[in-house]
Amino acid sequence: MQTLRLEVQRLPVFLSALRDEGDLFAPVERLAPKDGRSGVYSLERIFDVAQAHPEALRTILPFKKLLLPPRTVLTRARDGAWEDGDELPIRPMIFYGAHACDVHSLKILDLLFLSDFADPYYQRRREQLTVIGYGCIPDDKCFCQSLGTANVDDGFDLFFTPLEGRFMVTVASARGDDLVRRYPVGFEPSTRDDTREYLDRLKRRTEAFTLALDAHDLPYVLELKKDDPVWEELGRKCLCCGSCSMVCPTCTCFNMWDEMPEENCSERLRCWDACLYRDYALVAGGHNFRARRADRVRNRYYHKQEAFVREFGMPSCVGCGRCIENCPTGIHVVEVFQHVRGDA
Numbered sequence: 001m002q003t004l005r006l007e008v009q010r011l012p013v014f015l016s017a018l019r020d021e022g023d024l025f026a027p028v029e030r031l032a033p034k035d036g037r038s039g040v041y042s043l044e045r046i047f048d049v050a051q052a053h054p055e056a057l058r059t060i061l062p063f064k065k066l067l068l069p070p071r072t073v074l075t076r077a078r079d080g081a082w083e084d085g086d087e088l089p090i091r092p093m094i095f096y097g098a099h100a101c102d103v104h105s106l107k108i109l110d111l112l113f114l115s116d117f118a119d120p121y122y123q124r125r126r127e128q129l130t131v132i133g134y135g136c137i138p139d140d141k142c143f144c145q146s147l148g149t150a151n152v153d154d155g156f157d158l159f160f161t162p163l164e165g166r167f168m169v170t171v172a173s174a175r176g177d178d179l180v181r182r183y184p185v186g187f188e189p190s191t192r193d194d195t196r197e198y199l200d201r202l203k204r205r206t207e208a209f210t211l212a213l214d215a216h217d218l219p220y221v222l223e224l225k226k227d228d229p230v231w232e233e234l235g236r237k238c239l240c241c242g243s244c245s246m247v248c249p250t251c252t253c254f255n256m257w258d259e260m261p262e263e264n265c266s267e268r269l270r271c272w273d274a275c276l277y278r279d280y281a282l283v284a285g286g287h288n289f290r291a292r293r294a295d296r297v298r299n300r301y302y303h304k305q306e307a308f309v310r311e312f313g314m315p316s317c318v319g320c321g322r323c324i325e326n327c328p329t330g331i332h333v334v335e336v337f338q339h340v341r342g343d344a
C-alpha cells in the first residue's frame with residue numbers, strides 16, 4: 001500500500017482518462033421533475049464525470065448490481081445453438097465512489113462467490129471490476145463504525161480521501177498502481193501534512209457517528225432470544241415487500257427460471273429473490289418451512305447477525321443503512337437488535 005496526493009482539480013482529468021479503460025459507474029443524482037434535484041442517488045454509468053456524486057452516502061441499489069445483475073443469463077438457446085452465459089462478453093467496469101462499507105460488502109460477496117466454489121458468472125464480472133473508493137462522512141443511518149466496517153485498507157484499487165484542496169490517494173493493488181502510472185495527471189508522493197490532515201479527518205469522522213449497535217455478543221443473545229415476542233411484533237409490522245433485501249449490499253438470495261424472450265430463443269436466468277418472500281421457502285409437495293411472516297423476518301435477522309457470524313466469523317451486515325432508509329413501514333435494524341437485547 002502506498003499513499004499519494006492529487007490536487008482537487010486534477011481528479012476530473014484522471015476520471016475522464018479512465019473512461020478509456022471501460023465503463024465508468026458512479027452515484028448519480030436522480031432528477032426530480034420540479035427542480036432537477038432529488039437527494040436520491042442511483043449507481044449509473046456516466047459519460048460526463050461532473051455527474052458523479054461520490055460523496056453520496058448510499059445509492060438506491062448497491063454495487064452488487066454490477067457483479068450480480070438482477071437478471072443474469074446463465075444459458076441461451078437460439079435457433080438451435082447454445083450460448084453459455086459465462087462466455088458472453090463482459091466490458092471492463094470502473095466503480096468510482098465506493099465507501100468503506102461498500103468495499104467490505106465486496107469482500108463478503110467474494111467470500112460467497114469465489115471461495116469454495118467459484119461462481120463463473122460472478123468471477124468474470126469481478127475480474128473486470130476496478131474499485132475506486134471515496135472517503136465519506138456518516139449520517140444518522142450509518143452504523144458501520146459498530147461493525148468494524150467504517151475503515152478499509154485493502155479490497156479496493158484506489159481510494160480518494162478529500163482533504164483541503166487535494167486528495168490523499170491510497171493505492172492498494174497492482175491494478176491501482178498501474179492506473180496512476182499510466183495516467184500521470186499530477187499524482188505526487190503524500191507529505192507529512194497530508195498524513196496529519198488525513199488523521200484529523202479520520203478523527204472528526206469517527207466522532208460524527210450518531211448511530212451505534214452493540215454487536216459484540218449478538219450471536220449469543222440471539223441464540224437465547226429465538227422465541228422473543230419481538231419477532232411476532234415484527235411479523236405484524238413487516239410487509240415482506242423485500243425492499244430491505246433488494247437494497248442490501250450483502251443479500252444474495254436468488255431464484256432460477258426459464259423464459260422465451262422471443263421466438264426460437266429460450267433463456268435460463270438467475271434473478272434476485274428474497275428470503276422474505278413467501279414462496280422462497282416453498283418446496284416440492286407444497287410444504288413451506290417459513291410460511292409465517294414472523295419466521296421470515298426472524299430468519300433474515302438471524303442470517304445477518306447469527307448464522308453468518310458462526311460460519312464466517314463476521315456479520316453479513318456492513319451497517320450501510322440502506323434497509324433503514326428504504327423500509328416502507330419504518331423498521332429500523334438497529335432498533336430491532338436493541339429491542340431484542342433489551343436496551344430499548
Ligand code: SF4
Pocket residue numbers: 237238239240241242243244245276326327328329330331
Ligand atoms: S423493507 Fe421493511 S416491510 Fe419490507 S420486507 Fe424489509 S423489513 Fe419488511
Ligand code: SF4
Pocket residue numbers: 244247248249250251304316317318319320321322323324333
Ligand atoms: S442489513 Fe441493512 S444496514 Fe446491514 S448491510 Fe444490509 S442494507 Fe446495509
